[in-house]
Every structure is written in C-alpha cells, then in structure tokens.
Amino acid sequence: MSENKEVVYLTRKGNGMTAGIIACVLAVLGILFFGVIFVPLAMVVALFGIVIAVKNRNMAGIGVNVLAWVLILIGFMTSPVLLAVLGAGVMGMNS
Numbered sequence: 001m002s003e004n005k006e007v008v009y010l011t012r013k014g015n016g017m018t019a020g021i022i023a024c025v026l027a028v029l030g031i032l033f034f035g036v037i038f039v040p041l042a043m044v045v046a047l048f049g050i051v052i053a054v055k056n057r058n059m060a061g062i063g064v065n066v067l068a069w070v071l072i073l074i075g076f077m078t079s080p081v082l083l084a085v086l087g088a089g090v091m092g093m094n095s
Contacts, residue, residue: 016053019045020064027071035079042072 023046030038046068053061076082 015056015058016049016051016061017058017064019049019052020061020068023049023065023068024071027068027075030075031071031078035075036081039072039075039079039082042068042075046072 023042026038026042026045030042046065049061049068050065053065
C-alpha cells in the first residue's frame, strides 16, 4: 500500500521586503519632490525594514533596504533644506 505524504510549505511573514520597497518609493519622492517630508519618512521605514530583514536573514530584503539607504543619502545630498539642517549648506562650507 502506498502512503500519501503531505508537503507543507512555510512562508515567513514580515521579511522586510515590503518595508524596503516603501522606503525606496519614499526616498525617490524625496529626491524628486519635497525631501524634507519624504526622506525622514523613508529613513524610519528603512530602519524598520533592515531590522526585520536582518532578523529573518532575508538577503533580498536586506538588498532592497540597502538600496533604500543609498536613495536616502542621495535625497539628503539633493535637498538644500536637509543640508542646512545638518549644517552642511553652502554658507557653512565656504567658511
């Protein structure tokens, strides 16, 4: 007699990929439009995403979150208001 074997696939919830994608979108919006609002939001979401991805050892989630951090850095460099908040504005660099 043959035995019926059941295969069960387990999926992990909260692998950090969704947070990384949201952070990428927010960072791109910060680069293109209003960086003062979107870049800090992207930082918060990317921080949560990278923590979740590292905790679950999800390499794709880590990669997307690293991309989000690169876009966040670009958002900082292209936003004069955020540079002024950091004290690295044009006036501070000429002193």
